[in-house]
Amino acid sequence: MTETLDRIMKTADRPPLVMVRGAGSWLWDRDGKRYLDFVQGWAVNSLGHSPRVVLDALQAQGGRLINCSPAYYNEPMAELAALLAETSGLDQVFPCNSGAEANEGAIKLARKWGSRHRDGAFEIITMHGSFHGRTLATMAASGKPGWDALFEPKVPGFRKVPLSDLDAVTGAISPRTVAVMLEPIQGEAGVVVAPDDYLCALRALTRERGILMILDEVQTGIGRTGRFLGCQHAGIAPDIVTLGKGLGGGVPLAALVAADSVSCFEYGDQGGTFNGNPLMAAVGCAVVETVKQPEFLQMVAANGTYLADRLRALAADRGHGEVRGRGLLLALELKGQDSKKVVTAALDHGLLINAPRPDTLRFMPALNVSTDEVDEMVARLEASLG
Ligand SMILES: *Cc1c(COP(=O)(O)O)cnc(C)c1O
DSSP: OHHHHHTSOSOSOOOSOOEEEEEBTEEEETTOOEEEESSHHHHTOTTOBSOHHHHHHHHHHHHHOSOOOTTSOOHHHHHHHHHHHHHHSOOEEEEESOHHHHHHHHHHHHHHHHHHHSTTOOEEEEETTOOOOSSHHHHHHOOOTTOTTSSSSOOSOEEEEOTTOHHHHHHHOOTTEEEEEEOSEETTTTSEEOOHHHHHHHHHHHHHHTOEEEEEOTTTTTTTTSSSSGGGGTTOOOSEEEEOGGGGBTBSOEEEEEOGGGOOOOTTSSOOTTTTOHHHHHHHHHHHHHHTSHHHHHHHHHHHHHHHHHHHHHHHHHTOOOEEEETTEEEEEOSSSOHHHHHHHHHHTTEEOEEEETTEEEEOOOTTOOHHHHHHHHHHHHHHHO
């Protein structure tokens, strides 16, 4: 067993378990132990493990056409683009494989637009604490503490300001600025919500100054917050939005979505071998068709309220801190307890949760999690807190 695991590069601090099976909110390791999964692939398995709609889409599309090269159109690719245009209110879609790739595409598109329409402007204002991915450009765009010194030299062209500080953005805009890029909720930073009025003001400011607004909704999109996109709570539409994680419901799928006015890529500017792959796109269509239904989104919001209420009651009971977030992207701030230790204790109690910060636990269950499963999670969490 150890020989096989030893060949995997040490890029993540994984517990010594091997997961073999999943169903809904549950995951099993190869020793037969069962875990209640409130990580769900990092907010990826929107409909839980191995949901029927995803299996059906894989089987139907897998039997028809798995891959035909991005040199040709295919039906699921077109259908996915139409669905994402409809649900985002934007126009043009570039399907890809990961959130980082979608953001990389957004950065390239903004730079291209700047070279065409803003006198060569290329600088993008991003936020302290932000997370946009692990390619060189998306790491440079990210404001994650400790990343500044990594993998020098950095890709230039990013300027960072504090989140939710409009004056800081105003002060950072120069003739070189082409865009502002941010997450409506900073997930990796510990579920830090950008207030709606700030997002509205930022939308107005970027319009007024003739620069683009790019929203990274890789974590907040696809129903996670109880709306199809996180920015829809604020009633705004960005110029560019990136999607990933929950879009594929567990398969690698992401998308760059842009308004017509910004979609200035020319042939050869952007591409990739697996982009628009019909098998992945067909799964994305099945996920989006399910999640975009108003009843489904209402259920997510209701599940989110239920989970937040249960966490608040637990926090009050045990003297912990605030519960932050929206829909089913929630965090609990711990007081006097190390979140990493709680995550380890939770593993023993058959519960998977995440610790984005030393004092914060994050909850990202399946969007269709049941109230019984939330109750079970809270019981296991209480046991894990000791
Ligand atoms: C996860 C995440 C990314 C990166 O997505 P990958 O698929 O891991 O490349 C980018 N932005 C946000 C907000 C994320 O949560």
